[in-house]
Amino acid sequence: MMGRRRAPAGPEAWVVCRELIPAGSVFAFLAEHRRALFPPQAFADMYAPVNGRPSVPPDLLATVVVLQALHGLSDEEAVAALRFDLRWKAACGLGLYDQGFDPSLLTYFRRRLARSSRPDRIFETVRTVIEQTGVLAGRNRRALDSAVLLDAVATQDTITQLIAAIRRVARQVPGATAIVAARCHAHDYADPGKPRIAWDDEQAKAALVSGLVTDALTLLDQLAGRDLDEAAAGAVGLLALIAGQDVEPADGSDGTDGRWRIARRTAPDRVISTVDPEARHIHKSAQQREDGYKGHLAVEPETGLFTAVALRPGVGAQHHEAAVAPDLLADERGPLQILADAAYAAAELRADLTAAGHRLLIKPPALKPAVVGGFTLDDFVIDTGADTVTCPAGHTVPLSAPAGRYQQRRATFTGLCADCPLHDRCTTAKTGRILTIRPHHDLQAAARHQAATDPAWQDDYRRWRPMVERAVAWLVARGNRRLPYRGTHANDRWLHHRAAALNLRRLVNLGLTYLNNTWTLIPTIP
Known part of the structure; x- marks a missing residue:
């Protein structure tokens, strides 16, 4: 009550x-x-x-x-x-x-x-206060960005994950403890400590990995076909995932002889901890990698107010910035000026936002030439209406009909490149260059041209886009880049509460008060 x-x-x-x-x-x-x-x-x-x-x-x-x-x-x-x-x-x-x-x-x-x-009613309550004050009236810009938020648990290596996953199955699946005791001998799973081996001995580590994987596969085989409740099924599924994501048969083995090794690759959706199975490796750049989640933000750049936030696992197409952006803008009314970096430059998102009437200041990604310093896609004359492509040397070829999952089209210059004087600046292919044209090519090409040549576009982007970094700094200040909870849902609630608190502090600084049953801003006079 x-x-x-x-x-x-x-x-x-x-x-x-x-x-x-x-x-x-x-x-x-x-x-x-x-x-x-x-x-x-x-x-x-x-x-x-x-x-x-x-x-x-x-x-x-x-x-x-x-x-x-x-x-x-x-x-x-x-x-x-x-x-x-x-x-x-x-x-x-x-x-x-x-x-x-x-x-x-x-x-x-x-x-x-x-x-x-x-x-998310606490965040929605503060958002209602924002609407009543009218502080965003006439401010039709929204800056989109994401920030890596670190998970609340330690990243586990393959050996630690295998042991923890077997222990979890023993705890949560009825009868599994007896199976582990009778059939799994690579480690004493009742011992809370680490395996007692010489960790600088590569042969000992290899034998331990092989034994742990064999134990995991044995346990999974013994539990196959059982009717399990949700918690037990989740533990078994996690063990199966851990046992397969990081290991591969040892050299000269197909795995049937029980010889395994840690794989010389990283699974694209690798579970990094059995304590928080939803946390992931996140690459913000080729050099920068963190472990945790991504916080997605929509910010009004002039006031720094968060208009929408969302927390998602850091990998997977459904959690990419361009996939989450429509959710951040779902409650907006009227056309906006959308500012974002190249992570939001997906053609489908650009097409949808353009169709909705928004003005886009989304930085296009740089085109990569086939030859370093050579011609890019924009150096070709691509006429999607006439279905032709003309290369920098003046050769014109037809565009193929859309095909494949992504409805791509191709322009094939086979036989035209071998004797071309521009060959070395265009392609390394011996048979000739093949150009791939993706859907919404004209929209993307126009965006690249505008970003490169329109002074008004460049001025607005330079002025307003960096302001979102201020909001990101507020978000992660005081050690708040480290998330306090485990799992997507709990941390998504925290992100909404954090954004609500920051919005409230910002409104108070702007003079928020409650008069005549209405929220209003009365700026203080310095």
Whole structure:
């Protein structure tokens, strides 16, 4: 049952200590307007109407969640601040002698939010405040970007993952403990320590890998065909994935003799930890690799307000920046100026946003010539209407009909390149260059031309696109690049809470107040 506000223990902190709390701070704002921001009815659907013991009031928990996300604190640290910090007591409407509550209540509150029909209601509440103030009225720019957010667990090597996955199956699958004890002998899986081998002995490590993989395959074979519940099936599936992603038969073996080795490659969707199976290796560039998730952001660049956020695993086409961008813009009304880097330059996204009436300042990716310093696609005259392509030497060939999964078209210059004086600047193919033309070629070519030649495009991009980096810096400040939870859903809730807290702080700095039952901005006079 939803809790109600109780009388504070002792004098109310805000009444007694008002002069000690900085005016214009988030603490002072929440002390004054907390009940208007988080009215009890906003959380009523999360609680049974009459059953159960009354819980801590949800507006108090929501206020603590906002302050916790703003300052990057754990549950224990947030509750300690609530107990000992006068600013937190004032913001939450507590008395000087209030003891707060158990940290586990924050976990229960987040679970209630996650299971409700509106799991992101705290972010949506602040977004409603933004709409009422009109601070974004007339500001029709949105900058899109992503940031790598580090996972909350240690990345595990192949040996550690195999042992942990076998242990998980033993714990969660009925009867698996007996199978492990009777048939799996490469390691004592009841021993919490590491295998007792000479880790600088390559032969010993190779024998351990072979033994662990054999144990995993034996266990999977013994459990094949069993009717398992969701948790047990997940543990078995994770073991099968771990046993196959990082190993391959040893030289001269097909695996049937039990000889395996760590694979000399990296699986494209590699699980990096059995503790958080959804975390992934993320490449922001060819040289920079991190482990965790990607936070996707839509920001109004002038105010720095987050208009939408989303957290996704860092790999897979469905989690790429261009795939997530439509979700970030789904609640926008009217045409916008969209600013983004080359990660958002996919042809399908550009076509969809153009059709929706948006003005795009999305940086096109650089074309790679077939020969270093040679001709690129834009050096050819490609007429998709006439279905012809003319090369820099003046040879014209027809375009093929669309074919294949991606409906690509080809222009084949076979027989025309061997004696061409521009051959060495065009191709290394002996039979002649073959040009691949993808769908939406004209749209992409026009975008590249505009970005290279239009001064207005260049000025707007240079002025407004870098502003999103300011919002990213706010997001990851105070150690908040490291995520606090495991799994996509829990961390996605955290990202929404973090963005809501930052938006609220930004609005307070702009003069947010509540007058005549309406949120409004009254800028302070310096």
